[in-house]
Amino acid sequence: MAPSSQKQWTVLNADKDFDGLKYDDAPVPKVGENEVLVKLHGASLNYRDLIIPKGKYPFPLNLPVVPGSDGAGEIVEVGSKVNQFKKGDKIVTLFNQLHQFGAVDAAASNSGLGGVIDGTLRQYGVFNENGVVRAPSNLNFLESSTLTCAGLTSWNALYGLKPLQPGQTVLVQGTGGVSIFALQFAKAAGATVIATTSSDAKGKKLKELGADHVINYKTQPNWGEIARGLTRDNAGVDHIIEVGGSGTLQQSFKCIKFEGVISIIGFLGGMDPKTMPGVLDTLSHICTVRGVYVGSKALMKDMVRAIEANDIHPVVDEKVFSLDKAREAYEYMWGQNHFGKLTIKIE
Known part of the structure; x- marks a missing residue:
C-alpha cells in the first residue's frame, strides 16, 4: 500500500524564477476507476521545466502545478476499470495526456504534464491509463524517464x-x-x-x-x-x-x-x-x-519497440540529483553544465 503523504515540488509562481519552486509534504492522490497510481523512481528535466518558473513558457499553464513532464516508475495500484496495465508494470509518462494518436489538436495541446496537469517531481503520481506507456525492457528507470519529451519529440521529427x-x-x-x-x-x-x-x-x-x-x-x-x-x-x-x-x-x-x-x-x-x-x-x-510538439501515445509505443529492438540507451549526464535537490538540478541545467539528459532519482 502507498503511504498517505509524500514529498513533492510545486511551481507556485511563473514570475519569481526558481524562487517560485517549493518543496513540501503533500497527500498521495487517490486512484480513480480509469487511473493508475505510480511510484515514481526517476524523472528528467527539459528546457521547458526551467522557463516555466521564469515566466517564459508560451503554452498553457495551470498554477500551482507539480513540475516535470518526464517520469518513469512502477504501478502500485490500478483503478477498477483499468485494462491496459496491472500492478507491478513499469511505465513512462506521456507528455500531452490527451494526445493518443494522429495529429495533435487543441485539446491535446492543453493536457501537458508539469504545465496544466500535475507532473513528475514527486514520489507518487496518479495518471489516466491512457497517459502512460509501457517502459522499454532494456532501460532502467532513469534512462526511461528521458523518453517522454526529448525522445518522443525526436522520434516524431523523424517518423511523424x-x-x-x-x-x-x-x-x-x-x-x-x-x-x-x-x-x-x-x-x-x-x-x-x-x-x-x-x-x-x-x-x-x-x-x-x-x-x-x-x-x-x-x-x-x-x-x-x-x-x-x-x-x-x-x-x-x-x-x-x-x-x-x-x-x-x-x-x-x-x-x-x-x-x-x-x-x-x-x-x-x-x-x-x-x-x-x-x-x-x-x-x-x-x-x-x-x-513539432512532442508526439502521440501511438508514436511513443512505436519508439519503445525500436529502442528495445536496437538496444538503444539514452545518453544520461553523469551527475544525478536526488528529489530534494531538484532546484540545484534546475540551476545546473540552466548553467548548461550537462551533456545529454539530466535526471533526478526519486526514492
Whole structure:
C-alpha cells in the first residue's frame, strides 16, 4: 500500500524564477476507476521545466502545478476499470495526456504534464491509463524517464510526417537531448548523421555516439554549405533537427534537400525578425518546415519497440540529483553544465 503523504515540488509562481519552486509534504492522490497510481523512481528535466518558473513558457499553464513532464516508475495500484496495465508494470509518462494518436489538436495541446496537469517531481503520481506507456525492457528507470519529451519529440521529427529511410542523411544541431536522441535513432535506421556543435570536445563525444561527420559551427559559421557538400551529389540533407532559431535556420535552408523536412524543435539561439528566413524560403528550397510538439501515445509505443529492438540507451549526464535537490538540478541545467539528459532519482 502507498503511504498517505509524500514529498513533492510545486511551481507556485511563473514570475519569481526558481524562487517560485517549493518543496513540501503533500497527500498521495487517490486512484480513480480509469487511473493508475505510480511510484515514481526517476524523472528528467527539459528546457521547458526551467522557463516555466521564469515566466517564459508560451503554452498553457495551470498554477500551482507539480513540475516535470518526464517520469518513469512502477504501478502500485490500478483503478477498477483499468485494462491496459496491472500492478507491478513499469511505465513512462506521456507528455500531452490527451494526445493518443494522429495529429495533435487543441485539446491535446492543453493536457501537458508539469504545465496544466500535475507532473513528475514527486514520489507518487496518479495518471489516466491512457497517459502512460509501457517502459522499454532494456532501460532502467532513469534512462526511461528521458523518453517522454526529448525522445518522443525526436522520434516524431523523424517518423511523424515523412518517415526516415535507410541511407538518407540527418543533420542534428548541438548536444541537447532531442538532438542526441535523433542521432541514435537515425544511426539505428541506417542513416548518415551530420552533427553540428560549438566545441571540439563535444564533437568528439558526438563521434563516439556514431555521428559520421561533425562540424564546429563556431569556427565554420557557413556550416550549411559544408553540410550540403558532405551529401551525395551535393543534393542536401533529408531531415534536419532544428533547435537554434533564426541564425541556424538560415544555414538549415542552405543544406536542406529538395522535398526534405526541417523539424523546428526550439529556438535556443533566439528569434530575430531581421535574420529570420521568410515563409517563401520553403518554396525556393522546395522543402517542408514543420513545428513539432512532442508526439502521440501511438508514436511513443512505436519508439519503445525500436529502442528495445536496437538496444538503444539514452545518453544520461553523469551527475544525478536526488528529489530534494531538484532546484540545484534546475540551476545546473540552466548553467548548461550537462551533456545529454539530466535526471533526478526519486526514492
